[in-house]
Amino acid sequence: MGLALGLCLVSGASAVLMISVPAPPSDLDSPSETSATAPVGDGVPDDSGDPRASAEESGQVDSASGQGQETSPSPEDAEEEEPVLLRSVEEEVDSADGEMTVMEGESDVMGDGPLTTFAVEVEDGLPGKAEDFAAAVEEILGDPRSWGDDGERSLQRVDGDDADIRVLLAAPDTVDRMCAPLNTNGYVSCANGNRAIINQNRWVGSVPHFDDDLETYRIYLINHEVGHTLGHGHVDCPGEGEPAPVMQQQTLGLQGCEANGWVHPDNGPADGSDEDPDD
Template identity: 75%
Template sequence: MGLALGLCLVSGASAVLMVSAPEPPAGSGDPVETSASGPVGDGVPDSSDDRRTQQSAESTTSPAPGEGSGEKPPVLLRSVEEEVDSADGELSVVEGESEVMGEGPLTTFAVEVEEGLPGETEDFAAAVEKILGDPRSWRADDERSVQRVDDEDADVRVLLAAPDTVDRLCAPLNTNGYVSCANGNRAIINQNRWVSGVPHFEGDLRTYRIYLINHEVGHTLGRGHVDCPGEGELAPVMQQQTLSLQGCERNGWVHPENDSEN
């Protein structure tokens, strides 16, 4: 099984599962709307160019609060690092389990990180756990309960990887080194989007990170893309906000009307 949902703090970060990223099949297609059984992503702004070389000049990310002061930034703003093109190609499951969060049928998730990425694996795992365990995420309204595990048979896996590895894992979907995707039960997160966001979020990296996890995990749960419902309204989490807000306001939550427990 593949992806992972998450919310809490992680006590350890040693690798449990190692697997080489597969080579892409011959011929990669353009992004298309698919079911959760095949790769699905946010498309590519310009399918003729590899976007990773343009993002560093466009990035609007500001230093995380507390950075440089000795104070640890909030969980959702940790490990703001430089962009990369590639890493080691080996994927490691981050050790650690959370309590069961929410009510309803249990969905387990694991967190995987590619070896050799900048930043701390514990930071990514803690952020995923915090997002997916929030009542505003996919566990809302007692639809399901969620629990982070470090079992290779987790129902969902959330994976952080360098652009080159994302391109391989998402093939035949064309991610062009820029966007993230979901493939089967894996939510595959592009490291450069995680650390830099996108320009039209105007430096709001916290909201973009929440959106990125909830959107790709939504695909693993069978949700497809939707459009902005109207000018000035909150963007639905399954809107392709990485590409455009379409006149909506940026939003990362599935159920933004719910109260947070945190």
């Protein structure tokens, strides 16, 4: 389908951002087409500022301990109590080992309708626990607010080579290589064919305009890039103060909308609670 994460505009694609972001190449300014064969990302921001510097100025990043990390150490048992979507908040990296490992195990079939399978892969050498990423992806895609809506499809995590979708977590250098010729600039994620390729630094650090809401950003990141693998292109904010559509390039900006990670935010959460989907 296409490479996608949160940020780069390309002909038939979007991309991810980077620390020092140069002006986008001339072939990246048309996000109008989403192809099953071309990489898709979220685009390069208009300014040439350093997104990481902005995050540090806003207090979002602790440059000594890593973006999004608590300044005080957490005991091992406290880490186990962290919600699935907030685990393995680690420092940013530039590169890792370059080899991907498929996470073993299968989930139950989640939802009703024709089955779509997905595998989770994590680059070797990244900080954090690979199983935390796999658990987060499974929780997000298995939620009724994700892509399995009202019997349209069911989803299941598998560990075979024949999975319909592959969700990868990789270091920026690896993302740039796997998303080429899309320019992800070491910052954004993308989708390429049936692979949703997630930039480790966005996974652990979000973006400044999400106001430290890492959980919502992680939900958005997975649903957005997986949406590209399912054939969905980019859309704009429908109106001031409305929930941003999941296929809006929210990594680049909210355009007046409210941050939102869900495809169908009005559906009830998986646990049946009445909590607000964005909490």
